[in-house]
Amino acid sequence: MFRKKLTGWDLLFNISFYTIFTLFALLCIFPFYYIFINTISANDLSTKGLILFYPRGIHFDNYLEIFKLKDIGRATLVTVSRTVIGTVGTVLCTSFVAYILSKKNLWKRKLWYRFFIITMYLNAGLIPWYMNMRMLGLTNNFFAYVIGVINPYNLVLVKTFVEGIPDSLEEAAEMDGAGTITVFFRVILPLSKPVLATIAVFTAVLQWNQFMDTLILMDDARLTTLQYVLWQFLNQSSSIARILQGSGAAAIIDPSRLLTPTSIKMTISIVVVFPIMVLYPIFQRYFVSGIMLGAVKG
Amino acid sequence: MKQKGFHLFLMLVPFIILVFLLNYLPLYHWRAVFYNYKPSLALTSDRFVGFDNFINLIGNKFQMERLFQVLANTFALSGLSMLTLPLAMFFAIFLSEIRCSPFKKVVQTLTTIPNFISWVLVYSVASSAFATNDGFVNRLLVQMGVIDQGISFLSSSNHVWIVQIAWYTWKSLGWSAIMYFAAMSNIDQELYGAAEVDGAGRFARIWHITIPSLVPTLFVMLVLNIANFVNYGFEQPFVFQNVMNQRYIETLDLFVYNQGIAGRNQAAAIIIGILKTFVSLVLVFSANGVSKLVRKESVF
Numbered sequence: 001m002f003r004k005k006l007t008g009w010d011l012l013f014n015i016s017f018y019t020i021f022t023l024f025a026l027l028c029i030f031p032f033y034y035i036f037i038n039t040i041s042a043n044d045l046s047t048k049g050l051i052l053f054y055p056r057g058i059h060f061d062n063y064l065e066i067f068k069l070k071d072i073g074r075a076t077l078v079t080v081s082r083t084v085i086g087t088v089g090t091v092l093c094t095s096f097v098a099y100i101l102s103k104k105n106l107w108k109r110k111l112w113y114r115f116f117i118i119t120m121y122l123n124a125g126l127i128p129w130y131m132n133m134r135m136l137g138l139t140n141n142f143f144a145y146v147i148g149v150i151n152p153y154n155l156v157l158v159k160t161f162v163e164g165i166p167d168s169l170e171e172a173a174e175m176d177g178a179g180t181i182t183v184f185f186r187v188i189l190p191l192s193k194p195v196l197a198t199i200a201v202f203t204a205v206l207q208w209n210q211f212m213d214t215l216i217l218m219d220d221a222r223l224t225t226l227q228y229v230l231w232q233f234l235n236q237s238s239s240i241a242r243i244l245q246g247s248g249a250a251a252i253i254d255p256s257r258l259l260t261p262t263s264i265k266m267t268i269s270i271v272v273v274f275p276i277m278v279l280y281p282i283f284q285r286y287f288v289s290g291i292m293l294g295a296v297k298g
Numbered sequence: 299m300k301q302k303g304f305h306l307f308l309m310l311v312p313f314i315i316l317v318f319l320l321n322y323l324p325l326y327h328w329r330a331v332f333y334n335y336k337p338s339l340a341l342t343s344d345r346f347v348g349f350d351n352f353i354n355l356i357g358n359k360f361q362m363e364r365l366f367q368v369l370a371n372t373f374a375l376s377g378l379s380m381l382t383l384p385l386a387m388f389f390a391i392f393l394s395e396i397r398c399s400p401f402k403k404v405v406q407t408l409t410t411i412p413n414f415i416s417w418v419l420v421y422s423v424a425s426s427a428f429a430t431n432d433g434f435v436n437r438l439l440v441q442m443g444v445i446d447q448g449i450s451f452l453s454s455s456n457h458v459w460i461v462q463i464a465w466y467t468w469k470s471l472g473w474s475a476i477m478y479f480a481a482m483s484n485i486d487q488e489l490y491g492a493a494e495v496d497g498a499g500r501f502a503r504i505w506h507i508t509i510p511s512l513v514p515t516l517f518v519m520l521v522l523n524i525a526n527f528v529n530y531g532f533e534q535p536f537v538f539q540n541v542m543n544q545r546y547i548e549t550l551d552l553f554v555y556n557q558g559i560a561g562r563n564q565a566a567a568i569i570i571g572i573l574k575t576f577v578s579l580v581l582v583f584s585a586n587g588v589s590k591l592v593r594k595e596s597v598f
Contacts (some may be wrong), residue, residue: 010500013395013500014396017392017393017395017396018396018401020392021392021393021396021401021405022405024405024409024471024472025404025405025408025409027468028408028409028411028412028468028472029408029411031423031426031427031434032423034426034427034434035422035423035426038426047432049432049437049440049441052434052437052438052441093313096309096313097310097313100306100309100310101310103303103306105302105303105306106303106306106307106310107303107304107306107307108307112307112310112314115314115317116317119317119321119322121578121579121582122321122322122325122575123574123575123578124324124325124327124328124571124572124575125324125554125567125568125570125571125572125574125575126551126554126555126558126559126567126571127327127330127554127558127559127564127567127568127571128324128325128326128327128328128330128568128571129324130558130559131324131327131330132319132320132323132324132326132327135323135327136319136323147316147320148320149316150313150316150317180305180306180309181309205414208416209414209415209416209418209419210416211416211417211418211533212532212533216555216559227416227418227419228418230418230419230422231418231421231537234418234421234422234425234537262432265422265425265426266422266426269419269422269423269426272415272416272418272419273415273419276411276414276415277411280407280410280411280414281407284407284410287410287414288476291473291476291477291480292480
């Protein structure tokens, strides 16, 4: 290989590419940094608008205080529960259904596969969906968050993967007297780890970010999620005032520690974005492999 | 053997029932369009009104005007988001021109993160950046003495579509580029070598080799976009809507919510929902047909 020396044009383009990409990356990350430094700075300085590029008067009381607010503690619990239960349920059920559907001798195999896949395009609309959930008793019910365990897109991904597992492995296990369920847990699940990790990370993000189901199905404040609380605070300052009144926050005299509506909004935002910021770089390859697998037609 | 197959089917039954209840049963509630539906009352025969709901919707001039605006908004937002599709391709092409691979990795990671945060959080970001009193931009401009008072960026009726597309692009651009990176890694590297020997410069190579290899991916994205033309998301316009911008931000999905859940016009909401389902099915199949015709391969 020989490398030609850089011409003036090359240099110009290199500089502009680096500049554009640095600016865009900053545009993506700076807002989160800005919110974060405001949550750890003295709250009175933050209110006056003095925290723009670096934190001042660093403290972490906002994070300690916010979980003492009753609504937010409970919303965190609900959000974590739905994410964990929903993800485990989806991964187990989707992979089980995908495994059964991959069996050549399944009775009416083609029909049942279509039965699941068609739901991609079946969208009855918001009101009929709401009427149906109400009829099934899934309004104001935690199960509504975690019951949608069969997602057709995930099903296609896992089924394609499972079909690539050599039949001989299953047959060997069946020779040893293992039933369908044992084969599923002992052979199929361990071998499908890469694709299961992919659907797990996508489902977890979806569950964590889900907002509409709370908005439409849940009146009960005990079933509120963090996303919904954040939206309420962004829209209705009255709901923040109510929460602050009941919290005894007024007992804090130091103005640099006193919770304000803005400090609450910002702190919840960081709580909501924190798991994604931390976990995304670690699981990035699973996300990327997900979009690659998805690009392959099912 | 046959018995085994039936045995397998029995294990599938609970899931068939679950999917039937959650995904098929809602269609049964379409019958509510023929009733005088109120959320708290059962659909009894004395509430049956036939096609009255359709006639009322078409006859209501005020509703129809709003509906045409809603259609315009949906088409504008979907259309504009389609125009931004090539951006992701150029993002990928130019980023891959950079030789420093740690820089590339960091840019890729940072620019894909916004795709994985919720629209509620995007709105939170928007308000901490652009709020009239305590947003970053207004504070900075006031402190620099450029303006005396904060500008109300978020509750403005100007350029609503462009602003929404800007947020949409901010959120999705980095992630959309991932597809093109994958497609680029499949390009035969010898092509570049041969082109270089022939004296092709950097831009000649991009123009004659890279872009033609990425066009099929761009085409697939375009087809997917056409299939979803009437489904410009619900959450984005929902979190960004306010009294000032509502006229231009209300999409079909948001209209259905505003009428049927927030408002009292369930009949109109159900009718629009049903029409949307049919239009969207037609779009899916025609987009697929176009894809079959052009690429001899279906997208779905």
